[in-house]
Amino acid sequence: MLPTTPSPRPSDPGFATGTVTRREIEAREDAQLAPYAMRSQDSAGRVHDEPEHDYRTAYMRDRDRIIHASAFRKLEYKTQVFVNHEGDYYRTRLTHTMEVAQIARTAARALRLNEDLTESIALSHDLGHGPFGHKGEYVLQELMAEHGGFEHNEHGLRVVDHLELRYPRWRGLNLTYEVREAFARHSPRDLSAHGFPQGQQPLLEAQLVDVCDSLTYLAHDCDDGVTSGIVTTLDLCDVDLWRNHWQHVVRTEPELSHERKALLTVKRMIDHAVGDLVQSTWERITASGVTSPQAVRDQGGLLVGFSKDMHRMQRHLSHYLHEHFYCHPRLMKMGTKARRILMELFSAYQREPRMLDLVARAWVDEVGLERAICDRIASMSDREAQEEHARLFSPFERI
Numbered sequence: 001m002l003p004t005t006p007s008p009r010p011s012d013p014g015f016a017t018g019t020v021t022r023r024e025i026e027a028r029e030d031a032q033l034a035p036y037a038m039r040s041q042d043s044a045g046r047v048h049d050e051p052e053h054d055y056r057t058a059y060m061r062d063r064d065r066i067i068h069a070s071a072f073r074k075l076e077y078k079t080q081v082f083v084n085h086e087g088d089y090y091r092t093r094l095t096h097t098m099e100v101a102q103i104a105r106t107a108a109r110a111l112r113l114n115e116d117l118t119e120s121i122a123l124s125h126d127l128g129h130g131p132f133g134h135k136g137e138y139v140l141q142e143l144m145a146e147h148g149g150f151e152h153n154e155h156g157l158r159v160v161d162h163l164e165l166r167y168p169r170w171r172g173l174n175l176t177y178e179v180r181e182a183f184a185r186h187s188p189r190d191l192s193a194h195g196f197p198q199g200q201q202p203l204l205e206a207q208l209v210d211v212c213d214s215l216t217y218l219a220h221d222c223d224d225g226v227t228s229g230i231v232t233t234l235d236l237c238d239v240d241l242w243r244n245h246w247q248h249v250v251r252t253e254p255e256l257s258h259e260r261k262a263l264l265t266v267k268r269m270i271d272h273a274v275g276d277l278v279q280s281t282w283e284r285i286t287a288s289g290v291t292s293p294q295a296v297r298d299q300g301g302l303l304v305g306f307s308k309d310m311h312r313m314q315r316h317l318s319h320y321l322h323e324h325f326y327c328h329p330r331l332m333k334m335g336t337k338a339r340r341i342l343m344e345l346f347s348a349y350q351r352e353p354r355m356l357d358l359v360a361r362a363w364v365d366e367v368g369l370e371r372a373i374c375d376r377i378a379s380m381s382d383r384e385a386q387e388e389h390a391r392l393f394s395p396f397e398r399i
């Protein structure tokens with residue numbers, strides 16, 4: 001028999017004096033965070049009651065649950081812009097997510113917002129994406145048009161509330177209201193049936209992740225675009241934000257290789273955008289006079305955002321990348337292949353639901369055939385979808 005003595009916990013008398021308990025971290029939050037930041041001790045809690053942890057706050061625990069989730073690990077093989085097998089250099093959804101979390105944490109700390117909540121929202125923000133990036137999302141939207149639709153934020157909430165199976169007494173990760181709320185507030189669909197009253201703004205931590213998401217992908221897509229050869233550093237000089245930093249780097253670091261000049265330009269763009277975001281957000285928060293997270297929810301609009309000038313430059317960059325990168329023939333070809341794979345998988349399962357794995361087959365009884373197929377396909381990584389397609393449609397592929 002193995003010894004059954006539980007390991008000592010910080011609440012035990014005499015436990016390693018000097019270690020930090022949850023209550024102490026909560027007290028630090030209370031002392032250090034801005035009045036409009038969300039405090040973990042004020043969380044509206046979890047759907048299923050659980051005792052609090054001894055040395056992790058509610059949001060630290062959410063972050064850990066997200067990192068250990070299957071959907072999080074699968075981000076490694078899900079497309080950001082390039083399908084995973086196109087090359088190891090390019091961002092995947094996992095590395096994109098890590099970059100967003102890093103940038104959002106930095107900005108949250110500068111604004112005295114709750115870093116752990118910000119990190120949890122950032123790490124979970126793309127959990128609702130299926131394989132093959134936005135193209136995959138459009139295909140699932142089309143396939144589900146008659147069956148309740150598909151939207152990645154709403155689906156992210158399904159992943160954390162229902163589809164992750166890790167705990168003995170409930171489905172999902174049982175995350176706090178505030179992390180779940182971030183999905184709901186960024187979804188264009190009405191999620192009041194899930195307990196999120198309509199007409200409220202996201203918390204500042206959630207607003208911050210949203211802006212950091214676009215800031216991050218616009219910057220890293222310049223890097224991936226240049227590395228792939230689809231856009232050149234000269235092409236990008238049509239965009240003010242790129243041109244300003246590129247010219248500065250060329251002037252001040254003429255000896256650097258072309259590749260390193262491009263990397264330095266991306267780094268400067270991120271730094272410039274984050275600095276602008278922190279400064280203009282702080283000005284707007286101050287002007288609004290908000291003194292609590294609820295006051296943030298009750299505002300008529302968003303408080304996190306760029307200055308007018310940076311907003312214009314970000315929009316211009318986004319527009320440029322849509323025109324010249326995301327719609328490039330190489331990416332369009334990948335998108336067309338992705339569409340065919342997902343369409344064929346969906347209809348094959350529809351015709352013969354017994355090909356679904358046993359967990360998905362049991363889920364059909366709960367949510368109906370099309371939703372269960374959609375949940376299964378959305379859970380797949382790019383290569384899982386490609387391999388499953390080969391198993392179903394290539395006559396000589398081993399099952």
Ligand code: MG
Nearest residue numbers: 096125126213
């Ligand atoms: Mg994202």
